[in-house]
Amino acid sequence: MNVELINTGSELLLGRVLNTHQQWLCRRLADLGYVVTRQVAVADTGQDIEQAVREALGRADLVITTGGLGPTSDDITRDLVAQLLGKKLHEDAAALANIERFFTQRKRVMPVSVRVQALVPEDSIVLQNRHGTAPGLAMELKPNQFRAGGKSSWLVMLPGPPRELRPMFNDQVVPLLKRELPLESEFVCRTLRTTGIGESLVQEKINAPLAALVAKGLDVGYCAHVGQVDVRLAAHGEAAGAVVRDGEGIVRALLAKEIFGEEDELLEAVIVRRLTERKQTLALAESCTGGAIAHRLTNVSGASAVLLASLVTYSNAAKEKFIGVRAETLAQHGAVSEATAREMAEGSRRETGADFALSVTGIAGPTGGSEAKPVGTVFIGLASAKETVLLKQFNPYDRETFKQATANQALEMLRRAIFG
Amino acid sequence: MNVELINTGSELLLGRVLNTHQQWLCRRLADLGYVVTRQVAVADTGQDIEQAVREALGRADLVITTGGLGPTSDDITRDLVAQLLGKKLHEDAAALANIERFFTQRKRVMPVSVRVQALVPEDSIVLQNRHGTAPGLAMELKPNQFRAGGKSSWLVMLPGPPRELRPMFNDQVVPLLKRELPLESEFVCRTLRTTGIGESLVQEKINAPLAALVAKGLDVGYCAHVGQVDVRLAAHGEAAGAVVRDGEGIVRALLAKEIFGEEDELLEAVIVRRLTERKQTLALAESCTGGAIAHRLTNVSGASAVLLASLVTYSNAAKEKFIGVRAETLAQHGAVSEATAREMAEGSRRETGADFALSVTGIAGPTGGSEAKPVGTVFIGLASAKETVLLKQFNPYDRETFKQATANQALEMLRRAIFG
Numbered sequence: 029m030n031v032e033l034i035n036t037g038s039e040l041l042l043g044r045v046l047n048t049h050q051q052w053l054c055r056r057l058a059d060l061g062y063v064v065t066r067q068v069a070v071a072d073t074g075q076d077i078e079q080a081v082r083e084a085l086g087r088a089d090l091v092i093t094t095g096g097l098g099p100t101s102d103d104i105t106r107d108l109v110a111q112l113l114g115k116k117l118h119e120d121a122a123a124l125a126n127i128e129r130f131f132t133q134r135k136r137v138m139p140v141s142v143r144v145q146a147l148v149p150e151d152s153i154v155l156q157n158r159h160g161t162a163p164g165l166a167m168e169l170k171p172n173q174f175r176a177g178g179k180s181s182w183l184v185m186l187p188g189p190p191r192e193l194r195p196m197f198n199d200q201v202v203p204l205l206k207r208e209l210p211l212e213s214e215f216v217c218r219t220l221r222t223t224g225i226g227e228s229l230v231q232e233k234i235n236a237p238l239a240a241l242v243a244k245g246l247d248v249g250y251c252a253h254v255g256q257v258d259v260r261l262a263a264h265g266e267a268a269g270a271v272v273r274d275g276e277g278i279v280r281a282l283l284a285k286e287i288f289g290e291e292d293e294l295l296e297a298v299i300v301r302r303l304t305e306r307k308q309t310l311a312l313a314e315s316c317t318g319g320a321i322a323h324r325l326t327n328v329s330g331a332s333a334v335l336l337a338s339l340v341t342y343s344n345a346a347k348e349k350f351i352g353v354r355a356e357t358l359a360q361h362g363a364v365s366e367a368t369a370r371e372m373a374e375g376s377r378r379e380t381g382a383d384f385a386l387s388v389t390g391i392a393g394p395t396g397g398s399e400a401k402p403v404g405t406v407f408i409g410l411a412s413a414k415e416t417v418l419l420k421q422f423n424p425y426d427r428e429t430f431k432q433a434t435a436n437q438a439l440e441m442l443r444r445a446i447f448g
Numbered sequence: 449m450n451v452e453l454i455n456t457g458s459e460l461l462l463g464r465v466l467n468t469h470q471q472w473l474c475r476r477l478a479d480l481g482y483v484v485t486r487q488v489a490v491a492d493t494g495q496d497i498e499q500a501v502r503e504a505l506g507r508a509d510l511v512i513t514t515g516g517l518g519p520t521s522d523d524i525t526r527d528l529v530a531q532l533l534g535k536k537l538h539e540d541a542a543a544l545a546n547i548e549r550f551f552t553q554r555k556r557v558m559p560v561s562v563r564v565q566a567l568v569p570e571d572s573i574v575l576q577n578r579h580g581t582a583p584g585l586a587m588e589l590k591p592n593q594f595r596a597g598g599k600s601s602w603l604v605m606l607p608g609p610p611r612e613l614r615p616m617f618n619d620q621v622v623p624l625l626k627r628e629l630p631l632e633s634e635f636v637c638r639t640l641r642t643t644g645i646g647e648s649l650v651q652e653k654i655n656a657p658l659a660a661l662v663a664k665g666l667d668v669g670y671c672a673h674v675g676q677v678d679v680r681l682a683a684h685g686e687a688a689g690a691v692v693r694d695g696e697g698i699v700r701a702l703l704a705k706e707i708f709g710e711e712d713e714l715l716e717a718v719i720v721r722r723l724t725e726r727k728q729t730l731a732l733a734e735s736c737t738g739g740a741i742a743h744r745l746t747n748v749s750g751a752s753a754v755l756l757a758s759l760v761t762y763s764n765a766a767k768e769k770f771i772g773v774r775a776e777t778l779a780q781h782g783a784v785s786e787a788t789a790r791e792m793a794e795g796s797r798r799e800t801g802a803d804f805a806l807s808v809t810g811i812a813g814p815t816g817g818s819e820a821k822p823v824g825t826v827f828i829g830l831a832s833a834k835e836t837v838l839l840k841q842f843n844p845y846d847r848e849t850f851k852q853a854t855a856n857q858a859l860e861m862l863r864r865a866i867f868g
Contacts, residue, residue, distance in 0.1 A: 041484045043475025044671040044678070047467060050489065055463025064461045065496065067489040069470065076485065191846070251464040258464070312760075318746025319739030322760045326738025327848055329814055337766035339759060340732075340742045346757035346800060350770055380766060394749055426611070428747055 029211065031057060031064045032084040036095040036105055037188065038071040048190060049094045056197065059291075061215030061264070062090065062205065072102040078112055081183075085174040089181055090209055092201075095188035097162040099142045105185060106147065106165070113169065115149035123154050123163040130161050155184075155200045160192040166204055182209060216268040218261045218276055222286035223295060224440045227252040230259060233282050238275055246271045254429055255436030256295070259283075288443055295439050296324040302446050303334040303384075310442070311382035312338035313351050313372035315363065316390035316406060320431045321438055336380045341372070351375030364389050366407050366418050373409030374416055384445070385411045386438050390423075392430045404430060408438045410445060417441070449631065451477060451484045452504040456515040456525055457608065458491040468610060469514045476617065479711075481635030481684070482510065482625065492522040498532055501603075505594040509601055510629055512621075515608035517582040519562045525605060526567065526585070533589065535569035543574050543583040550581050575604075575620045580612040586624055602629060636688040638696055640679045642706040643715060644860045647672040650679060653702050658695055666691045674849055675856030676715070679703075708863055715859050716744040722866050723754040723804075730862070731802035732758035733771050733792035735783065736810035736826060740851045741858055756800045761792070771795030784809050786827050786838050793829030794836055804865070805831045806858050810843075812850045824850060828858045830865060837861070 033053055039045045047069060054064045068084070070076040077096065084091040096105025110117050124146035131138040145162045148154055155164030165185040171178030184201055186193045222230060227250055238248055244267065249260040259279055263271040280287060289298050303310060312321055312335070322338030325331050339350045344363055347353040352375040353368055361367040369387050377385030390406025397403035404424030410417045419441060423433040453473055459465045467489060474484045488504070490496035497516065504511040516525025530537050544566035551558040565582045568574055575584030585605040591598030604621055606613045642650060647670055658668055664687065669680040679699055683691040700707060709718050723730060732741050732755070742758035745751050759770045764783055767773040772795040773788055781787040789807050797805030810826025817823035824844030830837045839861060843853040 039671065040470070041474050041487065042478045042669070043471045043473070043484075044669075044680075046471045050460070051463045051466045053463070054461050058462045064463075065491065066500075067461065069487040071485065080486075249462070249464075251459065260464075314739075314742075318751070318755075319734075319742030319758050319760065320746075322734075322739030322762075323737075323743045323851075326740075326760075326762065326812075327851070329847060331738070332762055332816075335738075336763040337759070337761050337770065338739050339757070339770070340739065340746075341757050342742075342746065342752055343756040343800075349799065350757065350759070379769065380763075392746075396752075427749060431743075431747070 030088040031062050031090045032088040033064050033067040034080045034093045035069040036077050040069045041071050059217045061211045074108055077108050082174055085181055091183050093185045097187045099144055110149040117147040119146050120148045120154050126156050127161045155196050157192050162187040164196050213265045214268045215264050216272040218272050219291050220259045220287050221289045222283055223256045223288055225286045227257045230257050234279050237278050241271055241275050244271050246275050254432045297328045299443055300328040300331050300334050308383040309336050310334050311336050311376045311380040311385040313376035313387040314338055314340045316392045317388050317431050317435050321435045336382050339376050364391055364401055369407035369409035370416055373411035377411040386442055388438050392427050406434050410441050450508040451482050451510045452508040453484050453487040454500045454513045455489040456497055460489045461491050479637045481631045494528055497528050502594055505601055511603050513605045517607045519565055530569040537567040539566050540568045540574050546576050547581045575616050577612050582607040584616050633685045634688045635684050636692040637682040638692050639711050640707050641709045642703055643676045643708055645706045647677045650677050654699050657698050661691055661695050664691050666695050674852045717748045719863055720748040720751050720754050728803040729756050730754050731756050731796045731800035731805040733796035733807040734758055734760045736812045737808050737851050737855050741855045756802050759796050784811055784821055789827035789829035790836055793831035797831040806862055808858050812847050826854050830861050
């Protein structure tokens with residue numbers, strides 16, 4: 029199965045926006061067993077879009093386009109494709125009703141210009157847009173006049189905004205693919221997410237034990253993020269389910285401590301869920317991470333049931349004032365020290381009354397390092413009713429990577445405590 | 449001038465990583481006057497890379513590839529391109545010395561496998577890698593056997609890691625482009641960044657006043673981010689400098705309050721710089737943004753001279769305890785209210801002794817809204833020695849966008865106060 033993706037939009041080629049569609053669609057498709065073989069971005073010019081669509085249709089069983097379905101003058105994908113395929117446009121009643129409903133619900137007057145979005149090429153399936161006005165379109169080219177031998181192909185056109193594209197893909201395109209472009213053989217894919225262990229060590233631990241399953245068709249992939257390694261297990265064919273299930277069992281047994289979630293789960297979401305279940309609360313005392321840990325936790329809906337406060341005590345005075353770090357400790361050991369991390373964790377737990385308190389203090393750089401404490405040095409503390417645990421780490425990266433890696437290490441320390 | 453970009457890497461097509469090269473390179477090139485006409489991502493397979501390079505060389509004056517220059521078995525771009533172009537590989541002494549130095553400096557033994565990276569195709573310019581081991585390569589195909597009429601083209605190959613690619617592009621590729629592929633006419637480009645004003649209003653304010661310059665060749669572009677609109681002024685030709693300068697003058701006069709920076713400057717960086725110059729300090733009291741404002745400010749190196757603390761008082765108890773919000777205020781007006789925002793700002797300023805204190809309290813959603821205070825409601829406070837100013841906003845977006853938009857509004861309120 030040959031799948032190609034075409035992203036349209038001059039803003040992509042001027043570098044004004046990041047192409048998040050590529051990653052999102054490629055990932056979703058790959059996890060369903062449809063690997064994208066080529067992705068192209070072209071400007072909103074008739075010639076470029078037409079050439080890209082024609083070339084892709086000449087090669088692929090499935091071509092997905094994004095963008096260019098809206099009401100403005102640079103939204104030309106729909107018209108161009110209809111012209112290229114020699115299809116007439118007609119107004120679709122359901123699409124028009126959806127556009128009208130969109131404005132009625134928001135108590136806004138519908139501009140005449142948006143009505144153009146209800147025009148669809150003949151013989152196409154209309155994908156209703158529940159989060160916007162431009163419908164998506166799907167059509168089978170049977171025969172596909174651009175392809176050698178006229179073999180049939182599917183063309184799926186999706187709107188540009190991610191909050192419109194993503195639910196449309198999940199709710200309408202995925203069922204269509206399963207129905208109209210079924211994989212030749214069964215496909216099963218599973219991603220397990222680990223933290224607190226490097227990529228090479230993950231490989232070393234699981235490669236040999238998985239060898240027998242790899243011989244039976246298991247495909248093992250790794251993806252390293254900052255402080256996180258994903259293991260992807262996939263297989264095709266009749267035995268795919270069993271092979272992936274057996275592989276997952278082996279990986280889970282060997283990385284029992286390191287696996288924190290599945291598929292797209294985030295470490296912070298796992299922690300919020302677990303603490304919510306246990307009816308336990310958390311406080312943070314952040315210095316070098318500067319609010320990054322609180323920011324990640326509060327991205328999770330429901331975090332307010334768990335997180336009482338994060339005291340981002342960037343200055344020494346704030347460390348003393350809000351969480352009771354002693355002036356002598358700061359003077360004797362310095363703000364970046366195990367002793368300060370301990371007092372920060374214990375102090376924020378005491379002052380908030382939380383069940384757990386995490387603290388971080390370190391040198392993010394690029395300045396502020398010394399021989400004894402180079403840039404990247406960080407101390408993490410975790411205080412609970414039982415004990416205070418301390419960890420020294422070294423993250424000699426650029427400032428933002430340092431913050432992200434440190435936040436991960438702190439959250440992982442907490443996760444191991446609450447899943448222990 | 450026709451410029452094409454080819455990103456290689458199976459991880460891109462499996463959706464395991466985000467393609468940040470596309471935006472970065474397209475943006476840098478566009479600002480230099482070289483607009484990318486097509487970007488393609490292909491997997492690390494010989495056939496796909498070869499086909500993409502051959503097709504691009506058939507059309508473009510400049511082809512840039514990323515990735516595939518490293519030492520592992522899936523790094524095949526260098527070999528494939530040499531083969532495609534019929535060029536022999538030889539070991540480059542300077543590239544080898546750079547690789548050896550990389551390991552010596554890190555006190556690590558150089559694995560034999562990395563030596564392959566010093567192999568370069570004949571007649572190519574070696575772009576030294578100051579942040580890694582794989583050198584980049586540049587070569588002029590003269591004639592270019594893939595192009596109609598054999599017109600010459602340049603092929604530039606860059607390593608995959610962004611921290612290696614970006615300085616190599618800035619320091620070595622930009623001078624090469626200016627020398628070897630000069631623009632036919634002068635090109636000037638300027639970006640002004642605004643906040644606190646919507647895209648349509650920006651256009652409404654400046655479109656008519658810029659009309660005369662547009663007639664003289666000024667190109668005006670807009671790019672809307674969350675809470676931020678960039679205005680890009682560009683022109684070609686002999687008068688480009690004057691046209692862009694005059695355009696900038698008009699835009700600066702009309703959007704004097706809204707412009708916070710130029711080119712890639714961030715709002716938080718502008719604030720840290722200004723407060724540092726003024727030797728003034730800042731405290732934050734964050735509720736609904738959950739540390740997002742502190743996180744942004746502390747991404748700026750030198751933030752510790754300015755930011756004393758952010759009290760992320762997510763619970764009501766924390767609001768009372770750390771920044772002295774009164775229980776009666778919370779009971780009478782609620783945590784999301786102008787009265788609470790006022791006490792949060794004034795309390796955090798008082799408790800930290802900062803010159804300025806910003807507070808935010810609101811309903812991020814998706815739950816927690818009511819008829820009177822729907823999801824998206826937010827109150828922002830700014831306390832200074834002079835006064836406390838309060839602002840009500842409505843940001844009915846998804847949770848992360850809500851946090852980002854709110855953070856922007858709060859930072860913008862502070863910016864206007866310190867640049868007033």
